[in-house]
Amino acid sequence: MTTASRISSRIGQTVLTLFIVVTFNFWLFRLLPGNFTQLLSRAGALDPAAVASLKQSFGLDKSPVEQYVLYIKNLVTFNWGTSYVSHQPVFQMVFQALVNTIVLITVAYILTVIIGVALGVFAGRRAGRLADSVTVTTSLALWSVPTFWLGLVLVFIFSVWFVGLPVSGMTTYAATYSTPFDQVVDIGLHLILPTITLVISSIAQYTLIMRNSLVTVLDEDYVTTARAKGLSSRRVLWRHAVPNALLPTFTLTWLNIGIFLSTTLQVEVVFSWPGLGSLIFQSVNQRDYPVLEVSFLTIAVVVIAANLLNDLLYPLLDPRIARR
């Protein structure tokens, strides 16, 4: 397959996935039999006149195709409606939450990948020994721990035994800052526990993939050659084996953004971090459908974009794929 056709087929799949997600969203929230106006008015029984006027104002009296076109037009023009509860524009709420989530996710993700890869190298070069099996078993155990519970346990520890670190929110309530630097420090302190939770519960996959990949690479002929040349084992490991073993981990970092986001949603709820996760949690519990819908769509689009980015970038790192 040539590069051009590979890229265009990837973009084709991306567009198709976007289309499926958007259409799914449209059907789920708009055309579920009979209850849209009820959901909208948040009332059980409505008189027919009210139903008719609601339907008209949302274009529900038009044909499904027209509604669908209108829906997509509103989506791409950021005309996302207003919240049922706060009556703020949905765009504004989702955008602010997205920014807060990105702050948390960036810090936590970088740490997760670095620590995960380091542990993977640690276990991989000791394959078959005690340190290796302890690392692998611990990773499996950590994967099994529900993230939200890990967060709860940390809240417990830091509000009962070691009081001091903030366990809730993004900033201290009603705080006034003398300098912007103070605000950054305050946010940084609030970041600590959510970040620790995220790192602990997400690290396993990076450790396991890096370990397995390193074990495979260490068996390759070129590594044996490098050893035979008399290079120091450290040089063989870090210059020859690790860079190649990093390739699958690279893919994982992009493909796993979806899973990492799912984990982040839970952490945000437990620590009341005002991001997309908390927003979804609130909107679900308040049946605030416009906010829920757009939050979900935003997450889906971010993840789909990350997947595309991985597929476009990977051949640049691993020329074997491009030539295939």
Place this chain on the structure above:
Amino acid sequence: MTTVVLSQPPGPVTGEQTPAVERGTLARLARRRMVQIGVGGLGLFVVLAIAGQLLTVNGIATGSTAASIFNPPSLQHFMGTDELGRDVLTELSAGALVSLIVGIAATAIAVVVGTLVGLLAGFFRGWLEVVLMRFTDAMLTVPSLPLIIVLAAVVGQGLGQIVLVIGLTSWAGMARLIRSEVLSLRERAFVLRARSVGVPPLRIMRVHLLPQILPLVIANTVLISAAAILAEATLSFLGLGDITRPSWGLMLNNAFKSGAAGRGAFWYVLPPGLCIAILVLSLSFIGHAINEELSPRRQRQ
């Protein structure tokens, strides 16, 4: 979540239909430490769930007076009481039942759908494969937790709905795996021969293909069930589960909302999470062991 992908089998060597699982595999599995621990953990919760149904130790609701809430473990309440004065141990055993039911039922749906999609796509190829696999890829791309949350919020929160939502969002990985396996199987001599003498496709799938992919299906069934149990717990924790049945996730939701962590009620906060973790870990142990037992054998074939 980790889905362990089995290594691809190499192309056909003999092409003869051989038993997909060598004799003695089960015995070797039973000797593995991971399997023993896993089955032990699983058994523990089955017993807990059954015991909870047979003898309701102290009754769920014992009335919430100031004296009966957040009691630490005592002889009367082995694991203390919660914010409404309910017995934590009783709730735990009821939660075991919910986790097992949802785990089994949702997994069954995911396995049937995933196997069917993979089989059909891999065997018939053509437009059917394109349609099914494009859709499968889309399912794999969309992050699962937000999808499950949105679905559950709209569909409703009974136990049946939860099972359906989790089951219908967990099949895509299985479908991909089965399809690639079927793609290689369908070119083998025993399948080609059956097709050339006009054996109907459905019969080929049932008699020739299904037994071959069964080990792969079983290994992944166990891993899917682990993920399904985690998903149910997460949904319930977020308040989207069946609130009429005490589940581990719901207990943690109540603990979270009532500020049990801040009040130091460790007997209430710790056990549900530990139960989820141990059950999920038991299943992952079993799944990984089956995978390991099968993959080197597959490579040698």
